[in-house]
Amino acid sequence: xxxxxxxLLKLTFRDAVPPVSQIEPIRRRQxxxxxxxxxxxxxxxxxxxxxxxxxxxxxxxxxxxxxxxxFDVQLQGALALANGKIAEMQTGEGKTLAxxxxxxxxxxxGGGVHVMTVNDYLARRDAKWMGGIYxxxxxSVGHIQQGMSIDERRRAYxxxxxxxxxxxxxxxxxxxxxxxxxxxxxxxGFSAAVIDxxxxxxxxxxxxxxxxxxxxxxxxxxxxxxxxxxxxxxxFVHFTLDDYGRNVALTDTGIHAxxxxxxxxxxxxxxxxxxxxxxxxxxxxxxxLRRDVDYLVKNGAIESVDEFKGRIAQDRRWPxxxxxxxxxxxxxxxxxxxxxxxxxxxxxxxxxxxxVCGMTGTAATQAEEFRAVYGLAxxxxxxxRPVIRVDRSGQIFRTKREKEEAVIEEIGxxxxxxxxxxxxxxxxxxxxxxxxxLGGIPHQVLNARHEEQEAGMIARAGELGAVTISTNMAGxxxxxxxxxxxxxxxGLHVIGTNRHESRRIDNQLRGRxxxxxxxxxxxxxxSLEDDLLVKYGSADPKLQYDPESVQRLVEGQxxxxxxxxxxxxxxxxxxxxxxxxxxxxxxxGSTACTSELERLVSLNAIDDLWAEYLAAITEQREGVQWxxxxxxxxxxxxxxAVDSLYEELQMRIEEEIPRRLAEAEAGGNDPTERGAxxxxxxxxxxxxxxxERIMRGIVRKAREKNMWG
Numbered sequence: 199x200x201x202x203x204x205x206l207l208k209l210t211f212r213d214a215v216p217p218v219s220q221i222e223p224i225r226r227r228q229x230x231x232x233x234x235x236x237x238x239x240x241x242x243x244x245x246x247x248x249x250x251x252x253x254x255x256x257x258x259x260x261x262x263x264x265x266x267x268x269f270d271v272q273l274q275g276a277l278a279l280a281n282g283k284i285a286e287m288q289t290g291e292g293k294t295l296a297x298x299x300x301x302x303x304x305x306x307x308g309g310g311v312h313v314m315t316v317n318d319y320l321a322r323r324d325a326k327w328m329g330g331i332y333x334x335x336x337x338s339v340g341h342i343q344q345g346m347s348i349d350e351r352r353r354a355y356x357x358x359x360x361x362x363x364x365x366x367x368x369x370x371x372x373x374x375x376x377x378x379x380x381x382x383x384x385x386x387g388f389s390a391a392v393i394d395x396x397x398x399x400x401x402x403x404x405x406x407x408x409x410x411x412x413x414x415x416x417x418x419x420x421x422x423x424x425x426x427x428x429x430x431x432x433x434f435v436h437f438t439l440d441d442y443g444r445n446v447a448l449t450d451t452g453i454h455a456x457x458x459x460x461x462x463x464x465x466x467x468x469x470x471x472x473x474x475x476x477x478x479x480x481x482x483x484x485x486x487l488r489r490d491v492d493y494l495v496k497n498g499a500i501e502s503v504d505e506f507k508g509r510i511a512q513d514r515r516w517p518x519x520x521x522x523x524x525x526x527x528x529x530x531x532x533x534x535x536x537x538x539x540x541x542x543x544x545x546x547x548x549x550x551x552x553x554v555c556g557m558t559g560t561a562a563t564q565a566e567e568f569r570a571v572y573g574l575a576x577x578x579x580x581x582x583r584p585v586i587r588v589d590r591s592g593q594i595f596r597t598k599r600e601k602e603e604a605v606i607e608e609i610g611x612x613x614x615x616x617x618x619x620x621x622x623x624x625x626x627x628x629x630x631x632x633x634x635x636l637g638g639i640p641h642q643v644l645n646a647r648h649e650e651q652e653a654g655m656i657a658r659a660g661e662l663g664a665v666t667i668s669t670n671m672a673g674x675x676x677x678x679x680x681x682x683x684x685x686x687x688x689g690l691h692v693i694g695t696n697r698h699e700s701r702r703i704d705n706q707l708r709g710r711x712x713x714x715x716x717x718x719x720x721x722x723x724x725s726l727e728d729d730l731l732v733k734y735g736s737a738d739p740k741l742q743y744d745p746e747s748v749q750r751l752v753e754g755q756x757x758x759x760x761x762x763x764x765x766x767x768x769x770x771x772x773x774x775x776x777x778x779x780x781x782x783x784x785x786x787g788s789t790a791c792t793s794e795l796e797r798l799v800s801l802n803a804i805d806d807l808w809a810e811y812l813a814a815i816t817e818q819r820e821g822v823q824w825x826x827x828x829x830x831x832x833x834x835x836x837x838x839a840v841d842s843l844y845e846e847l848q849m850r851i852e853e854e855i856p857r858r859l860a861e862a863e864a865g866g867n868d869p870t871e872r873g874a875x876x877x878x879x880x881x882x883x884x885x886x887x888x889x890e891r892i893m894r895g896i897v898r899k900a901r902e903k904n905m906w907g
Contacts, residue, residue: 342361
């Protein structure tokens with residue numbers, strides 16, 4: 199039976215059937231099934247082998263268990279997911295329930311279905327909320343949470359349906375890859391993934407590396423010494439910025455200040471590389487990263503703020519030196535960075551699943567990327583009721599000050615009318631600045647400082663006269679319900695104070711109003727001093743007053759960048775999988791090992807040498823762009839170097855295992871001793887931080903000059 203379902207699923211994903219044509223037979227079958235008893239319905243659901251039958255049974259069960267009647271658009275969404283597509287369904291259309299029939303369909307083939315949500319709360323909520331439906335089909339349901347033990351995680355992954363965040367799944371995959379015994383592993387492979395907020399996971403966060411690290415603490419006293427100097431540096435005196443305000447460069451004055459302060463001689467000598475990199479990171483931290491915009495200081499630690507969601511990005515760190523520089527800047531304890539033992543991006547994690555589908559409120563603007571990168575088609579699902587929200591034309595101002603004055607005036611005007619207002623801002627700093635300017639208007643502020651109160655704040659945001667100032671509303675996962683009498687006043691009014699680089703983020707903010715046929719309105723206010731127009735509009739003056747054209751331009755550039763970077767990391771991901779298959783064979787015993795000692799020695803040797811290989815790859819990435827100075831192709835040079843390093847890795851593994859085994863047999867190191875490991879996310883900089891790359895390149899060029907000059 200399982201092989202039958204697997205074949206059926208393969209055919210379904212290959213030959214998608216237009217979903218609208220299937221709604222009528224689903225409804226007919228649903229009417230027939232509604233006459234069955236619960237026991238009869240259970241038997242029918244567990245025996246169902248056709249997609250129409252599965253969805254029809256699920257619709258009847260949802261009505262009985264949850265009291266929810268599935269709309270036609272939810273059935274269309276389920277069909278789109280079952281056909282391996284990205285379903286675009288607007289906020290408030292019931293995506294959580296729409297996914298359930300497709301999850302059931304996929305789970306019937308065996309192997310487990312991972313339903314990826316945006317946070318632990320939603321994973322726990324949805325697993326419990328929808329659990330009764332799965333039970334009718336004889337399917338078990340589990341969920342993963344931070345802090346769970348190995349045994350709890352293994353039990354959850356053994357279920358037919360597993361709700362979890364993509365990060366937790368990825369970190370478990372990395373930890374499984376370092377296990378010394380089979381019973382330390384929690385996952386059972388990858389079968390199918392149903393991704394909620396697919397645009398967030400597959401695009402916004404797709405290239406964020408998940409990292410597992412280990413090793414001894416490394417408290418960088420150098421970072422504090424450097425910070426005492428660089429916090430007095432002034433722009434255009436000690437350093438300059440590039441045109442887009444993304445990178446810093448020391449001036450001669452800045453260089454001399456460092457050399458005099460540290461007595462190091464020529465700052466660009468190779469022995470000063472660590473100092474030079476620390477200085478660049480420190481200047482970057484002071485000049486380019488802003489407290490309450492890019493990060494918060496919370497409970498004595500640096501908390502990165504997700505630029506797409508305006509929320510704290512849990513466990514995310516900048517590359518090692520830069521994050522340490524920020525900690526020194528803010529005077530907080532320096533966290534251990536450790537040695538990277540393994541890493542995987544969410545994009546490569548998702549590629550491990552034979553079957554992938556997803557849903558989101560905004561996907562159409564990124565349809566080309568979903569197709570080009572993942573081979574996934576986007577199907578736009580109509581709303582259950584017509585959208586009657588009024589999207590008013592935006593306004594463009596010369597300065598931020600003029601813009602914010604207009605925003606405050608708009609808030610006051612709408613508030614006096616009694617209509618609730620939701621203001622979407624770009625940062626914690628901006629949200630709090632607007633808050634302080636509202637005078638006597640009662641309001642609430644929803645940003646990364648107040649995430650614990652998020653649900654309650656959103657619940658009140660649609661009440662009569664409510665004013666809510668929020669950082670980005672993307673991925674908040676909760677609908678705003680209108681209070682009594684609000685619909686008659688025009689519903690929720692949404693104000694955007696910036697345009698994001700991606701039109702999707704703006705559309706998500708707009709979509710908070712006008713859900714399920716409710717009235718609502720939206721309006722965006724933009725200034726020529728906003729980051730989007732400063733960074734990109736200045737390159738083409740014709741685009742300064744056309745934010746949407748700038749957005750399309752940036753989206754295209756970002757897509758090309760992501761496609762290009764895939765070429766760099768694709769080969770290393772293939773190597774990682776090859777090494778993991780070899781390691782798993784040793785771990786499971788399917789590869790001959792002559793003794794338990796040899797098995798443990800082999801696993802440790804592979805892990806150590808792979809970590810060294812990753813460090814070598816990082817070194818290669820940091821300097822590869824400099825080969826273009828000689829007219830050579832960086833990608834070609836990089837791939838040649840990676841191939842050579844990988845051959846060297848394989849030879850070293852063959853040499854190192856017998857050497858370590860002899861040492862262990864002679865009473866040397868105990869191969870069962872493993873230090874602590876920890877996980878975190880870093881930023882999307884696959885070639886290392888910009889300052890590291892520049893420094894490596896300068897040192898390399900200086901070395902070549904000395905060699906040949």
